[in-house]
Amino acid sequence: MTQTADMILNNPFLNKGTAFTQAERRDLGLVGTLPAQVQTIDEQATQAYAQYQSKPSDLEKRIFLMNLFNENRTLFFHLMDEHVVEFMPIVYDPTVADSIEQYSHLFTDPQNAAFISVDAPEDIEATLKNAAGDRDIRLVVVTDAEGILGMGDWGVNGVDIAVGKLMVYTAAAGIDPAQVLPVSIDAGTNNQTLLNDPLYLGNHHERVYGDKYHAVIDQFVAAEQKLFPESLLHWEDFGRSNAQVILDKYKDKIATFNDDIQGTGMVVLAGILGALNISKENIKDQKFLIFGAGTAGMGIANQILDELKRAGLSEEEARQHFYAVDKQGLLFSDTPDLTAAQSEFTRERADFSNASDLTNLAVVVKTVHPTVMIGTSTQPGTFTEAIVKDMAAHTERPIIFPLSNPTKLAEAKAEDLIKWTDGQALVATGIPAADVDYNGTTYHIGQGNNALMYPGLGFGLVASTAKVLNGETLSAACHALGGIVDTSEAGAAVLPPVSKLTEFSQKLAEVVAQSVVDQGLNKEPISDVKQAVADMKWVPEYK
Numbered sequence: 001m002t003q004t005a006d007m008i009l010n011n012p013f014l015n016k017g018t019a020f021t022q023a024e025r026r027d028l029g030l031v032g033t034l035p036a037q038v039q040t041i042d043e044q045a046t047q048a049y050a051q052y053q054s055k056p057s058d059l060e061k062r063i064f065l066m067n068l069f070n071e072n073r074t075l076f077f078h079l080m081d082e083h084v085v086e087f088m089p090i091v092y093d094p095t096v097a098d099s100i101e102q103y104s105h106l107f108t109d110p111q112n113a114a115f116i117s118v119d120a121p122e123d124i125e126a127t128l129k130n131a132a133g134d135r136d137i138r139l140v141v142v143t144d145a146e147g148i149l150g151m152g153d154w155g156v157n158g159v160d161i162a163v164g165k166l167m168v169y170t171a172a173a174g175i176d177p178a179q180v181l182p183v184s185i186d187a188g189t190n191n192q193t194l195l196n197d198p199l200y201l202g203n204h205h206e207r208v209y210g211d212k213y214h215a216v217i218d219q220f221v222a223a224e225q226k227l228f229p230e231s232l233l234h235w236e237d238f239g240r241s242n243a244q245v246i247l248d249k250y251k252d253k254i255a256t257f258n259d260d261i262q263g264t265g266m267v268v269l270a271g272i273l274g275a276l277n278i279s280k281e282n283i284k285d286q287k288f289l290i291f292g293a294g295t296a297g298m299g300i301a302n303q304i305l306d307e308l309k310r311a312g313l314s315e316e317e318a319r320q321h322f323y324a325v326d327k328q329g330l331l332f333s334d335t336p337d338l339t340a341a342q343s344e345f346t347r348e349r350a351d352f353s354n355a356s357d358l359t360n361l362a363v364v365v366k367t368v369h370p371t372v373m374i375g376t377s378t379q380p381g382t383f384t385e386a387i388v389k390d391m392a393a394h395t396e397r398p399i400i401f402p403l404s405n406p407t408k409l410a411e412a413k414a415e416d417l418i419k420w421t422d423g424q425a426l427v428a429t430g431i432p433a434a435d436v437d438y439n440g441t442t443y444h445i446g447q448g449n450n451a452l453m454y455p456g457l458g459f460g461l462v463a464s465t466a467k468v469l470n471g472e473t474l475s476a477a478c479h480a481l482g483g484i485v486d487t488s489e490a491g492a493a494v495l496p497p498v499s500k501l502t503e504f505s506q507k508l509a510e511v512v513a514q515s516v517v518d519q520g521l522n523k524e525p526i527s528d529v530k531q532a533v534a535d536m537k538w539v540p541e542y543k
């Protein structure tokens, strides 16, 4: 079917706007549908950036950028490429959190997402087909939005996290935006504000759990694999009771990963390795306190556990390095209501003379003297000055990562951690943090966000046509970022800066693809891994 001018100009994958040349305008039937002047993509980008800058708030800026994204993907990513550090917190975390909260009120465009309803499993295949059109989908990000960042259940509004994660994939690693598909699984919502809101765009009923829910997940995976057999399936922001269960079901069968469990585990281990590079300490000498033993917290614990075992510790020895703290306090083997993941990281009461007192973070820190403290609790301000000072009194370079997102939920601010520890803390935060000037040194704060890892990981898996993602590949990826930061410099960050996101995502993709090929886990034959990664890369220029 030949495309009319209207179809071309309204297709964000084809549209070039004023950059269509005179020859293209003639060939495509666009004559007279655009103003006379033909612009370059750089001229368009300059004009768009000026408009962006005129927007008064971060949310307004995001809305402007999303409109551009809706109209012209190439121009959007060209512009993002030029301003990646500035745009990351606008298109992604933390501003994506505001847009999710207001999604139903701000809705203008479905952004090529697929909307699956728990009430219409018979439509799943048609839904994916319709949303994909004739595009060759290689990467799917799916969310059911039960645990959006640390903000809980946001129903269909959560589709914005799938869209946002995919935007970062393209900006960071260069996946072709025409080859991706964001998916919302609308299983209902327990968010009363949404249910009471007549403008809420999702299913107006309580969240469905159990057999009916899992049947929908199974049908979704089956249809997704049937329609897009070459694709990687990325799970995002599922609730604590489903995330690990779904991952365990599929991780050995298809190319898939859970970003909150594995992506977060990777970025935290990479950050710890970066911190130990600075302190010149050994990972085997560390005591890890995980505050908030949920999806992310236990994903982190498992990735560190794997590293300790690779460093030569037995499973039993390695587990002794962990202290998991949740609402109940330090988790013991007899603590009620443990999740399956938590029960792998419990301690024995008999090992503590004050076991019954270990019900809050302050007492646990005082008792166990952790050297590494990770926050994935969604509880703002819980890494207090007293707790941090207590920790710092027993370890020279405390490693402290308050990772809860968005901004308002962080366990501590980077600036406070540096000050409270007299510049000794090695810090990473979930959202971007400004440099901290303290006592004549400028401290760079690493962004401990899975966005540093999942684009390179996912891209490497897609480029290498991976059948599955295993521990070997995850471990290789965790070690791939070493050497990018100059750790001899005072105030060095534990992770590389977002300004180098495209550079290290490529490195990560190559390491991941190499690991896949070395293990013979590629579906298609690959003779040159670097070439395969380079061939897959899309660049935001008009073709």
Ligand SMILES: NC(=O)c1ccc[n+]([C@@H]2O[C@H](COP(=O)([O-])OP(=O)(O)OC[C@H]3O[C@@H](n4cnc5c(N)ncnc54)[C@H](O)[C@@H]3O)[C@@H](O)[C@H]2O)c1
Pocket (backbone or CB within 6 Å): 147, 148, 149, 150, 151, 239, 240, 259, 260, 264, 267, 291, 292, 293, 294, 295, 296, 297, 325, 326, 327, 328, 375, 376, 377, 378, 379, 403, 404, 405, 406, 409, 429, 430, 431, 448, 449, 450, 451
């Ligand atoms: N920086 C990153 O890359 C990254 C990645 C994933 C998740 N996160 C953040 O981590 C947080 C948790 O996400 P999740 O997916 O693991 O959610 P989750 O709901 O699975 O886990 C949160 C855990 O915190 C526990 N918790 C709640 N209140 C607590 C309290 N007062 N004391 C101790 N524990 C408490 C909960 O019981 C739960 O086990 C979110 O804010 C999310 O944004 C950050």
Ligand SMILES: O=C(O)C[C@H](O)C(=O)O
Pocket (backbone or CB within 6 Å): 093, 148, 149, 150, 237, 259, 260, 404, 405, 449, 450, 451
């Ligand atoms: O989305 C983010 O910013 C990171 C992470 O996946 C989260 O859920 O907080």
Ligand SMILES: [Mn+2]
Pocket (backbone or CB within 6 Å): 149, 236, 237, 259, 260
């Ligand atoms: Mn997430």
